[in-house]
Amino acid sequence: MTLAAETASAASAEPAPAPVPPLAGRVSAVGGSPVRDILAVTARPEVINFAGGLPAPELFDAEGIAAAYRDVLAEQPARALQYSTTEGEPALRAALAARTTARGLATGPDDLLVTTGSQQALSLLATALLEPGDTVLVENPCYLAALQAFGFAGARVLPVPGDEDGLDPAALEELVVRERPKLLYTVPTFQNPTGRTLPAGRRAAIAGVAARHGLWIVEDDPYGELRFEGERVPWIASWEAARDRTVLLGSFSKVMAPGLRIGWLRAPAGLLRACAVAKQAADLHTPGVNQLAAARYLADRDLDAHVARVARAYGERRDAMLAALPAALPEGSAWTRPEGGMFVWVRLPEAYDTTALLPRVVREDVAYVPGAPFHAGEPDRSTLRLCFVTQTPQEIAEGLRRLARGLGAA
Incomplete structure (x- = not known):
């Protein structure tokens, strides 16, 4: 038998390759x-x-955004194209802090973490706060991608009853006492999917529930600036009872452009640091050129x-x-x-x-x-x-x- 024939015979006698290990159960779940x-x-x-x-x-504003990118790349290309800090570019964090403060919630740059869209902020919070089996409370109905983020973390997600004005604080308190959840997730202004806005009285009551029973509040606000009638309602984070336990999420996706993938979270120092560590493991940092272009746009243009x-x-x-x-x-x-x-x-x-x-x-x-x-x-x-x-x-x-x-x- 020739060498080639012996090799072919030996190869045909080998068992079929073993299957690769299965995907994680959370993917199919x-x-x-x-x-x-x-x-x-x-x-x-x-x-x-x-x-x-x-x-x-x-x-x-494609022209204004393009001009911001051109200026950044012409004036500081090395910085724009280099690795950046996980927490975010200082110029952008300072501008975001100023905008947040002007809207009634005193905020400094160190209170903020820039994220790759506010969707990443949800994933980071799930990583930093949730163990498999922990309970999360949500509005009913609820933003779809939040349900995905909490599901991937292995959380047990329960809906809070509500009505045409949004979730019911009394029903929330009953659930908190009975289920001992880690957090409540809410989009209180122009909610996705209903479009409804939670009244100020209910926001104050929710802050009180969180203070009495030890609960994190994740307040997602991607749409709040897109108001065409009525008066602005203050963030839940602005109520004193909730200031040390509310995470406020923001985004430029709906007011500037979603392709920038610029979001941010405002959180107490300990949780902010935990989210920064989680972000280091996820993507190191949000693209620096996008951050610097957003900061330049805010400096040169009138976003409002x-x-x-x-x-x-x-x-x-x-x-x-x-x-x-x-x-x-x-x-x-x-x-x-x-x-x-x-x-x-x-x-x-x-x-x-x-x-x-x-x-x-x-x-x-x-x-x-x-x-x-x-x-x-x-x-x-x-x-x-x-x-x-x-x-x-x-x-x-x-x-x-x-x-x-x-x-x-x-």
């Missing part, structure tokens, strides 16, 4: 984002997509004026959606009337299942997000979320006519 899945299905340009939580790209222009446009789009909803939805439907933000929450009559109906609606070249995945507990299958900011008023009117056909309400 948590699953992907239904919103991302819907966006992939509805990427066709003819689809009027009310499913995404994306800001309107035509309203980005830009946000006001965006909010006016979004207000017109909200009005267009609210005006067209009565004719688009079945009799007996109800919906929220947000004072800002990006979303309207709809509840159809009980017989409707918005998950089952979605394929029929998409065939009409329009899309929404079914409400069921937003619920930590028993889902309300008659609910759905509509984003009103990405389309013009004319496109919104046409999209809702298509929705009516898809729902069989026309």
